[in-house]
Amino acid sequence: MYTKQQKELIFLLKNDSLPYVELSILPKDILIHKSTKMSFEHYQGGKEMRKQSKIFSLLAIALAFALVVAGCGGAKPAPAEPGSSDVIKIGIFEPLTGDNAAGGQMTLEGMELANKLYPEVLGKKVELVVVDNKSDKAEAANAVSRLIDNDKVSVILGSYSSGLSMAGGQIAKDKGVPVIGCSPTNPLVTLDNDYYFRVCFIDPFQGAVMANYAINELGITKAAIIKENGSDYSVGLARFFYNAFTEAGGEIVADIDYQKGDNDFTAQLGSINSAGPEVIFAPGDFGPSALLIKQAREMGIEVPFLGGDTWEVGEFLELGGAEVEGATYSSHFTADEPATEMTQTFLDAFKAEYPEQNPNAFAALGFDTYILALDAMTRAESAEPAAIKDALAQTTDFVGATGLITLDENGDATKSAVVNQVVDGAFTFKMIIEPK
């Protein structure tokens, strides 16, 4: 089928010794890259490979397409108006993956537990719509938008982390759907947003609680602060501790920062030690805090450590070991001294549902957001977002698992704080501090 001249060329091509040729002389079904000496077999093999890879890529595209189609199909069914169908939808946006996944998961467990105990309101079944916000602000905003526009939820619960809550809160405000926050403690979350409420106390209160505890209970006047300066939580708590402590006549002898991801705190602790404080306030994540306390003890710093609610996780004890003994922190809740009858209900249910875990404050707060949402719907006798919002704003002395909750004009909870201490390797209840 090839001419003699062409056969010769193919032979040369096979032996990789093709001299300069006019490419146009070659038979049309053989293509050679102009600059490379690709042998004939090689070329043929390449063609096979390309065919195969084409099939695979077609498959990949088909898969992606199928998913897209299925996704569009899946998202379609949505009732016309919130609360008008035979189920009442409550949306949940929590960080279930990413940096804040641990906190998000614990909170979600509490919400699901509450849903199991109280599956109905206003004679209708409650359906939870859970969306993940990936610990990402853009995703958090998308998630809330999806809950409101696609799922037509009556009320939204969430989210762990204040930054995520603020991103979602703006959309809820624009759309007029109320949100109940579980543990975003930054005051900015509810400021200038009538649709955001929360069941936790805020950073100023928590900072003040620990400052008062140090002055009144420990009888101390010289304190040092060490904080993670990239975390709104840590910075906020430290600032309000500072204000409350100095106002009550105390003196802050050192105020030092560390960065997210730091593992070695000896330099900071050294300068704190030389300032001679009687107590060290170290609000921050449980990981760095446990390491920090450990290193302080190794350096021979014996003064007590105070902290915030983030310490109350099992990993804090595991990481810190014997060194975190005596660490005192403020918390939302204690399992030792049930604040209300609802606390007992929560504890019993939690132990039955998750026997391997210790009941934690985040689950309790998640639990409270759900029952508060149901309570507001019952009081409003409606599942309309606007009616729920008005009912939520009037919440007074609501009996939750984390204590009696009253929402103030900003939508922030006024409630008692618990001070806990690590004793014999366990979180132990110390005292309750009432809001002023």
Added chain:
Amino acid sequence: MEYSKLKKILTISSFFLLIALIYFAPNFLNDYAIRILNLSAIYVILAVSLNLTNGFTGLFSLGHAGFMSIGAYTTALLLMTEKTKIMNFYMYDIWPPLQGITLHLIPSLLMGGTLAAIFAVVIGAPTLKLRGDYLAIATLGFGEIIRVIFTNSHSITNGALGLKGIPGVTNLWWNWGIAALVILIVKNILDSSYGFAFKAIRDDEIAAESMGINIFKYKLMSFVISAFFAGIGGGLLAVLLSTIDPIMFRFVFTYQFLMIVVIGGLGSLTGSVISGIFITIMMEVLRFVEQPMNLGPIAIPGIPGMRMVIYSLILLFVILFYQKGIMGTNEFSWKWIIKKIGLGKFIKKEAAEQ
């Protein structure tokens, strides 16, 4: 009909189609879908600007999140009203000159872009003499430095607490209009002698230098233009989200756009646009796999993170079978489309006649 004439008609009609789509979008899409479209436009801007350095000039820069944060903070602080600023700065007092300033969107965005570009000159001058991995490390470090500075300058950025209540003054018109403008400008730069110089530097630095191209000048130019658009993209993102904080702009944020650029094709504007839109929409559409599903007798509980698994699988497929991304270094062309729909012969004849 002549091909060039046909091309003109097709381009103009697709332009009007885009306008019509944006105009009619609110009629058949809900706010959620429109929000995703807004986000895709912003991601397209950011991907196109990143592609200019990483794809067209061959500079492996990872400082994009840093430039975005400069743009985002500048735009946010210039747009916010005095009242919102006072509300935000409840812990530290705001730097007095900043308090009273409130500008409109365009000057705010331009200011954000310009500041990002100025920072790009400052950072680019010493680091662009580095190559490959070293440049990547230097720019990565720069992004982190910016973030740490923002975390610590309490009286300007409100530190770790972030800003809230940035007025949401943009809409589909703004986002897609700016996206189209950015694509147009970058396309024109790439088709000019500057663009050829960028590509020459990417393909072979030494050859480019020996041809008389001032490598440093062109690298810096590409870097600064890219930073300018990154600043504008960051500003638009801040307006869309209405809240920002420094943690948002960690270096992983850059990877998100690097991924879009790589999937679309390093060195293809079309690729960045396609994958920017595709990935943003896909991540939302894929949410259904995390919802509990009822397939008749089998009920599957929702597993958070499933869409990331699918996303990774798609990424794997692209990397395995399209090593150069969806578009490689090819660009969108009407010729290709006409050929694909079977009218190729018509054009070939035309070309042969000429």
